[in-house]
Amino acid sequence: MGSMSEQQRQREHEIHSALQCSGLWHESAYINGRWCQNECTFPVNNPATGTQLGLVTALDKEQVDEAIEGAAHAFKTWRDMSAEARGDILNRWHTLILEHQDELARIMVLEQGKTLSEAQGEIAYGASFVHWFAEEGKRAYGETMPSHIPNAQLMTFREPIGVAALITPWNFPSAMITRKAAAAMAIGCTVIVKPAEETPFSALALAHLADMAGIPAGVFNVVTGEPKMIAEQLCHSTLVQALSFTGSTRVGRLLLSEAANGIKKCAMELGGNAPFIVLEQGDLNFAVQQAVAAKFQTSGQDCLAANRIFVPRAQYEGFLQRFSHLMAQLNVGDGLEANVDLGPLINRAAVEKAHQLVHDALDKGARLVAGYQPDDQSLFFMPTLLADITPEMRVYREENFCPVAGVIAYDSLDEVLTMSNDTEYGLAAYVYGDHLPSVWRCIHALNVGMVSVNSVKMTGHPIPFGGTKQSGLGREGSRHGFDDFSELKYCCLGNVYDTSP
Numbered sequence: 001m002g003s004m005s006e007q008q009r010q011r012e013h014e015i016h017s018a019l020q021c022s023g024l025w026h027e028s029a030y031i032n033g034r035w036c037q038n039e040c041t042f043p044v045n046n047p048a049t050g051t052q053l054g055l056v057t058a059l060d061k062e063q064v065d066e067a068i069e070g071a072a073h074a075f076k077t078w079r080d081m082s083a084e085a086r087g088d089i090l091n092r093w094h095t096l097i098l099e100h101q102d103e104l105a106r107i108m109v110l111e112q113g114k115t116l117s118e119a120q121g122e123i124a125y126g127a128s129f130v131h132w133f134a135e136e137g138k139r140a141y142g143e144t145m146p147s148h149i150p151n152a153q154l155m156t157f158r159e160p161i162g163v164a165a166l167i168t169p170w171n172f173p174s175a176m177i178t179r180k181a182a183a184a185m186a187i188g189c190t191v192i193v194k195p196a197e198e199t200p201f202s203a204l205a206l207a208h209l210a211d212m213a214g215i216p217a218g219v220f221n222v223v224t225g226e227p228k229m230i231a232e233q234l235c236h237s238t239l240v241q242a243l244s245f246t247g248s249t250r251v252g253r254l255l256l257s258e259a260a261n262g263i264k265k266c267a268m269e270l271g272g273n274a275p276f277i278v279l280e281q282g283d284l285n286f287a288v289q290q291a292v293a294a295k296f297q298t299s300g301q302d303c304l305a306a307n308r309i310f311v312p313r314a315q316y317e318g319f320l321q322r323f324s325h326l327m328a329q330l331n332v333g334d335g336l337e338a339n340v341d342l343g344p345l346i347n348r349a350a351v352e353k354a355h356q357l358v359h360d361a362l363d364k365g366a367r368l369v370a371g372y373q374p375d376d377q378s379l380f381f382m383p384t385l386l387a388d389i390t391p392e393m394r395v396y397r398e399e400n401f402c403p404v405a406g407v408i409a410y411d412s413l414d415e416v417l418t419m420s421n422d423t424e425y426g427l428a429a430y431v432y433g434d435h436l437p438s439v440w441r442c443i444h445a446l447n448v449g450m451v452s453v454n455s456v457k458m459t460g461h462p463i464p465f466g467g468t469k470q471s472g473l474g475r476e477g478s479r480h481g482f483d484d485f486s487e488l489k490y491c492c493l494g495n496v497y498d499t500s501p
């Protein structure tokens with residue numbers, strides 16, 4: 001893949017124009033129910049073609065403060081609505097998101113590069129959180145405790161924390177917003193979303209639909225512009241009570257220290273380095289097919305991507321052969337084209353990092369089994385299979401975030417479990433096999449937030465998504481998704497009974 005064909009150019013132009021006419025395409029920030037601009041903008045490009053898609057408003061400090069004040073004001077009434085009424089509004093948002101699934105998916109493909117079917121899947125996945133939390137808000141129960149104080153009743157309530165700042169990444173430009181915002185808004189918080197500068201259009205389209213759904217002004221805001229300045233305004237404001245971030249561990253660390261001064265409640269969904277363990281007893285063909293899926297979704301730019309694939313030594317060469325056979329069938333190209341499995345990487349820096357990871361591994365003794373085009377400097381990176389990965393290599397240590405699969409042979413369950421945990425990350429792990437004692441041992445021993453056994457699909461609205469170690473703090477989705485956006489208020493109601501004679 002290299003330069004853009006005339007046909008591709010024409011198709012991109014038609015889709016872009018249609019989206020602009022749909023009303024969903026916005027280049028202004030959305031603050032307090034209004035679309036806000038100023039003279040300062042930043043460009044957003046299509047990674048598949050290099051075309052500039054638009055110039056998006058870069059807010060100044062005063063405008064970010066305006067968003068914070070608007071959200072704080074809106075909180076006063078939003079928090080006091082019944083959970084039922086908030087749920088009705090959120091369910092209207094859910095319906096509108098699904099009604100516009102195709103347009104939202106096309107916006108995502110244009111700015112992010114993933115394939116249209118992956119983008120459609122992400123819109124449905126993202127919408128599912130809105131419906132889930134709209135309903136779950138009605139069940140945000142407190143509790144009563146048997147009292148240790150004579151003549152008293154003890155109880156807790158779950159209360160919304162206030163204004164929540166949501167900072168999100170480019171790899172899932174829609175679902176990472178709804179997974180946070182739906183939980184926060186359902187419990188009664190108001191939110192300020194700061195999307196990644198690579199993918200603001202998906203966030204702004206969600207704002208358009210939030211407005212159509214009747215979400216009151218100030219409850220859902222999208223601020224665009226310079227990330228560091230915006231994050232500082234959000235972290236330093238006394239009106240913001242919570243910070244929920246999804247992104248790299250490096251930026252998560254910076255934001256935690258920014259938020260420390262104001263003792264903000266912080267949730268961090270950070271990077272991963274998922275082991276994919278193939279056990280001795282099991283269906284090898286199935287494991288290979290699933291490893292390919294777990295590695296190459298979103299072109300490998302997925303926090304859940306299989307980052308290190310461990311295979312028993314006796315099955316190692318067979319695994320590599322079958323993996324490279326399946327890998328050869330993957331098509332790389334513009335995500336809008338039919339039969340494309342992998343879109344481009346997000347930007348030049350991502351491609352450079354992918355090349356560096358491969359060179360580093362080859363220099364340290366890895367074996368290139370298939371794929372890789374060293375001279376291809378385009379954003380379309382060939383799926384690549386490296387064998388004989390070792391802990392000294394960057395591809396083993398770092399979150400790869402590219403379509404490079406690293407495979408390692410192992411000799412014992414003890415060894416593979418030690419290697420799997422030999423990372424600063426602890427987001428997710430995959431285990432493949434049907435020997436229950438070995439499977440159970442892995443579930444128990446793996447130091448991660450999520451273990452998926454014999455299934456590449458693990459995430460969704462009912463499950464608590466999140467990691468251990470430097471993969472983050474807190475959980476998103478499920479009933480636990482409210483925890484980071486709420487406080488437990490305890491009340492001791494004394495002298496309950498009239499004990500006078």
Ligand code: NAD
Nearest residue numbers: 168169170195196227228231247248251269270271272303
């Ligand atoms: P990133 O950390 O570079 O950026 C994430 C967000 O932080 C963006 O909105 C960006 O504008 C902002 N940001 C960047 N630098 C900043 C700074 N100095 N101060 C304040 N804000 C700043 O991450 P990314 O490249 O957008 O996304 C990829 C990362 O996200 C990967 O590490 C991936 O594992 C992680 N991720 C994690 C999950 C999860 O649920 N655990 C899900 C998706 C992605």
